[in-house]
Amino acid sequence: MRRDIFQAIADPTRRAIIALIAVQAMTPNALAARFETSRQAISKHLRILAECELITQEQKGREIYYVLEIEKMKEIDEWLEQYRKIWETRYSQLDELLSTMRKQEKEK
Amino acid sequence: MQMDFIVDKQAKTVSIVKDFAAGLDLVWDAYTRAELLDQWWAPKPWMSRTKVLDFRVGGRRFYAMVSPEGDERWAIQKYTSITPKTNFKLFNAFADEHENPELPGSEWDLNFSEQDGTTKVSVSIHNESLERMERMIEMGFKEGTMMQLKNLEELLKSLQ
Numbered sequence: 702m703r704r705d706i707f708q709a710i711a712d713p714t715r716r717a718i719i720a721l722i723a724v725q726a727m728t729p730n731a732l733a734a735r736f737e738t739s740r741q742a743i744s745k746h747l748r749i750l751a752e753c754e755l756i757t758q759e760q761k762g763r764e765i766y767y768v769l770e771i772e773k774m775k776e777i778d779e780w781l782e783q784y785r786k787i788w789e790t791r792y793s794q795l796d797e798l799l800s801t802m803r804k805q806e807k808e809k
Numbered sequence: 810m811q812m813d814f815i816v817d818k819q820a821k822t823v824s825i826v827k828d829f830a831a832g833l834d835l836v837w838d839a840y841t842r843a844e845l846l847d848q849w850w851a852p853k854p855w856m857s858r859t860k861v862l863d864f865r866v867g868g869r870r871f872y873a874m875v876s877p878e879g880d881e882r883w884a885i886q887k888y889t890s891i892t893p894k895t896n897f898k899l900f901n902a903f904a905d906e907h908e909n910p911e912l913p914g915s916e917w918d919l920n921f922s923e924q925d926g927t928t929k930v931s932v933s934i935h936n937e938s939l940e941r942m943e944r945m946i947e948m949g950f951k952e953g954t955m956m957q958l959k960n961l962e963e964l965l966k967s968l969q
Binding site for chain 2: 781784785786787788789790791792794795796797798799800802803806
């Protein structure tokens, strides 16, 4: 099943995980130590993030580290930014129109 | 004037809040009359062409966004609730040129209020799936609006 990337980052714990591993790659144990929830719960969050390809695993010696996939994060930001831009353009056009209409009203 | 763009991923809702330097009557007209809507709705160089606008509950706006090359992207906005000069709600869906809707659509809730000659409009758009919104952008706005990516730090700040 394909995971919805936006669902993935809707969860506050998953957002916190992302924020942590954005700073540095971390092992599952080190991550779990930062949260009060169970190790199992953190594993589940990590699995969801991995399924969304937001994070990947890297083997370093004996340990597995989780690494943030920055490109994937950028994708989300990019399309939201485009949507914002559409509204910004639309509304600057409306600002202009309203100002023209007000001038015309005064002239009447 | 400043525009606020708020994304609530959990609620699958995007809210756009904006103040306009004009009275409520004028702003309300700009949202509900075809000849006015067509002057601002489509981000340039796209054009908005409204074929039908029947502003009453159960009525609809059937319009196209037209690209500079003449490509048309049709959409239907069906009005589901109207409280004059205060609020209206609509159901938005893409369509073909024969007015056949493509579901699922999105639910829009538009609120209007005036204070000291400034009119605040708050538009909240609820999508069944945020991926649909992604498609909305792919459907015609990708060209020319490729945005510079904000850096990761800024993104994470907004997610926290």
